[in-house]
Amino acid sequence: MILNFRxxxxxxxxxxxxxxxxxxxxxxxxxxxIRHAAIGDFxxxxxxxxxxRNYFPNAKITLSVLRSATYGIPDxxxxxxxxxxxxxxxxxxxxxxxxxxIEQARTLPPQDIxxxxxxxxxxxxxxxxxxxxxxxxxxxxxxxxxxxxxxxYRSDFVIEAESTLHMLNMLGMPKIKNLRYGFEKxxxxxxxRTIIYFAGASTTGKRWEAKKFAxxxxxxxxxxxxxxxxxxxxxxxxxxxxxxxxxxxxxxxxFLQEAMKLDSTMQFLTDARCxxxxxxxxxxxxxxxxxxxxxxxxxxNPFRYWPSDAIHECVFNNQYASPDVEDVYKxxxxxxxxxxx
Numbered sequence: 282m283i284l285n286f287r288x289x290x291x292x293x294x295x296x297x298x299x300x301x302x303x304x305x306x307x308x309x310x311x312x313x314x315i316r317h318a319a320i321g322d323f324x325x326x327x328x329x330x331x332x333x334r335n336y337f338p339n340a341k342i343t344l345s346v347l348r349s350a351t352y353g354i355p356d357x358x359x360x361x362x363x364x365x366x367x368x369x370x371x372x373x374x375x376x377x378x379x380x381x382x383i384e385q386a387r388t389l390p391p392q393d394i395x396x397x398x399x400x401x402x403x404x405x406x407x408x409x410x411x412x413x414x415x416x417x418x419x420x421x422x423x424x425x426x427x428x429x430x431x432x433x434y435r436s437d438f439v440i441e442a443e444s445t446l447h448m449l450n451m452l453g454m455p456k457i458k459n460l461r462y463g464f465e466k467x468x469x470x471x472x473x474r475t476i477i478y479f480a481g482a483s484t485t486g487k488r489w490e491a492k493k494f495a496x497x498x499x500x501x502x503x504x505x506x507x508x509x510x511x512x513x514x515x516x517x518x519x520x521x522x523x524x525x526x527x528x529x530x531x532x533x534x535x536f537l538q539e540a541m542k543l544d545s546t547m548q549f550l551t552d553a554r555c556x557x558x559x560x561x562x563x564x565x566x567x568x569x570x571x572x573x574x575x576x577x578x579x580x581x582n583p584f585r586y587w588p589s590d591a592i593h594e595c596v597f598n599n600q601y602a603s604p605d606v607e608d609v610y611k612x613x614x615x616x617x618x619x620x621x622x
Contacts, residue, residue, distance in 0.1 A: 282306065282453050284431070291451050292420045293431035300415050300430070301452070306337050311392045313343040315407055317365060317399045319483070320353035321562030322441075324569040326398055328460040329445040330358035333396075336454045345389070345407060349373070353543060353562075358463060363389050367403055386410035397429065398445055417448050438584045460588070462569040468551040474508050475553045476501060476617075477538075477567075480522050481515040482559040489559055489577045489603060491524045496606045497557070497613075498525070502534050504614060508554070510535045513546075513563065554621060557613055560586060568593065573620060575613045579603045592620065 282301040284293050312333065316326055333342060344359040348366050356362060365385050369375040377385075386407045395411060397404045397418035408416050408428040418429035425432075433447040442460055450456060478498055482488045502510045512526050514537065522537070529535040541549065547570060550556060556567040557575045565586070567574045573592040576583060579602055583595040596604045596612050 284451065285453075286451060289434075291431070291433045291447075292426065292429075293451075294426070297415060297431040306453075307339050309337045309340050309393045311343070311390070311394075312337060312340045313345055313363065313389060313392045313395045313411075313413075314359070315345045315395065315397045315399050315404045317345070317347045317350070317367065317401060317403055319350045319562060321565035323353050323355050324462070324562070324565040325442045326445055327355050327358060327462045327569060328442050328457070329396075329398070329449070330355055331461050331463055332446060332449055332454065332457055334358065336449055336452070340393070343389070343392070345404075347403075353566075355463075365403055365407065382406045383410050396448055400425065437582050440588050441585045442588075444585075462571075464547070464551075464570055468548050468570060471552045472554070473552040475511055476505065476508055476613075477511050477513050477550065477553045477556045477558075478525075479513045479515070479556065479558040479561065479563040480525055481517065481520040481563070482561040486580050487560050489579070489609075491522070493603070493606050493609075494522075495525045495528050497609055498529055498535060499532075500606070500610050501613065502529070502532050505617070506534060508534065511538050511553075512536070513538050513549075514540045515563075516540045555613065555617055557609070573616060575609065575616060577604060577609055592616075 282304055284298060316322060341360045343361040343363050345363040345365060346354050348364050348370060349368055366377045369377055387410055389411050391412040394415045394417060395408060395413045397408055400419045405428050416429045418425060418432045419435050420426045420429050420432040421434045433451055435444050446457060478494060480491060480494045498510050512522050514521055526537045547566065550567045550572050551570045553572055555573045556564060558564040559577050560581050564574050564576055568588060576586060576595040578595055578597040583597050587593060587595045594612050594616050596609045598604060
């Protein structure tokens with residue numbers, strides 16, 4: 282494998298050039314992918330895992346995940362799972378100790394290549410204490426070059442699912458024009474004429490105000506009277522969204538849906554005509570299922586989570602402040618009218 286890129290677009294040290302000089306993709310037999318994250322981030326790496334398998338056909342793929350975040354892990358695309366603990370399993374209020382992290386890192390068998398798609402302190406432990414031929418990561422912070430042999434500089438203006446593929450492009454894999462998430466056969470679409478609204482997010486700073494969500498759903502339910510407008514609850518105690526539903530419960534086409542098991546949720550999202558959501562895992566799940574989405578962004582750069590497909594839209598403003606209800610309403614209505622009228 283020959284490394285061919287311009288200076289400044291990627292990084293590779295001398296060890297990387299030497300290691301790869303006499304190797305072809307078929308010579309790689311053991312690969313680990315580090316993704317210490319939650320379900321939305323797992324969705325974003327599914328295209329990477331699919332193309333990784335195709336480009337390295339003889340490799341056993343291990344996925345390193347956090348014990349505290351295994352919901353929705355793409356274990357269907359990996360051969361083995363490696364566990365790390367960020368928090369103490371016996372006391373979640375405590376972080377795991379230094380020596381415990383070393384011990385867990387060393388449980389990973391020797392690897393030909395490790396791809397670090399997390400870029401965290403914990404993933405650095407795994408890189409540093411693992412026996413591996415080549416370490417690939419994101420070295421845009423200079424000190425990260427202490428832990429990786431090569432990597433690409435991740436752009437904030439390219440969807441994350443695509444930017445991970447740049448690591449494989451750097452090793453010679455051709456460009457993939459259409460991202461594949463691997464759900465096409467598992468979840469078959471049944472058109473239910475529904476719009477799903479999800480008001481949760483990983484942090485309060487990413488949550489559009491409940492009052493605005495209620496106003497949006499009210500306007501949408503009046504315009505699209507022959508649709509079911511469904512407020513989807515989350516699994517968290519603060520994701521019941523009763524403050525959104527209560528003002529709307531008298532409407533015959535507005536419903537509150539309790540949280541479901543993962544497979545049921547995935548099928549539910551597949552069958553919808555559109556998902557309106559904050560920057561959160563539910564939206565990433567819908568994207569992976571090829572369901573149209575409208576993302577509500579403020580305080581966060583939307584471009585890393587905005588696919589170029591015409592079925593996805595994002596609403597944000599130049600101040601990265603909370604968007605107006607009218608802006609989200611017009612964007613959602615325009616998307617629906619374009620796709621279904």
